Amino acid sequence: MKNRISQLRVERAWTQADLAQRVSVSRQTINALETGKFDPSLPLAFRIARLFNRTIEEVFLDDQ
């Protein structure tokens, strides 16, 4: 599943570590999400979308 996490994060001048701290996960998890190696659970996806003031659909893109 593609996502816009990296773009939204860079727009706010946050590092991966900053974002990781804000959503209470490890930096490795943010990196794996941004590179598309790992899909988040629904609670984490909501947390990330809420942090960016977006809907889930605006952050996570269905690539099928």
Add this chain to the structure above:
Amino acid sequence: MQARQETGGYRDSNRATFRFFLWTLAWLLTLALARFGPGLLWDEQQEVASWVAVAANLVVGIGWIVAFARYLKAIDELQRKIQQDALLVTLGVAWVGGFGYVVADHAELVTGDINIAVFPVLMSVVYLVAFVFGYFRYR
């Protein structure tokens, strides 16, 4: 739908990891005590001392299991997936390898006896390799 780790989750996971490390250390120490204590620290004929050492190892082992469960709950979802994959491979190898050995032994295809201690050591090595593989896979 409320995220359990919304606040302080990462800090909690570090604390749970440290506790799990301490329990692992304690379990290894009691294991060493139960294994090398008889003969080294007390006379092998003193069965009570040996039973106490074995009991201590089992009790600390239960604590280790609880600490591991808490650790798995505390870590974030990617770390949990890495652990889950490593445990899956370990269980699979133990199951397939263990039963493979049993049937081969039953068919008298195995000539020598394998020390039972090899089994947990093999599981530990498989788990470590699978964990490191998972860690680098998602790095």
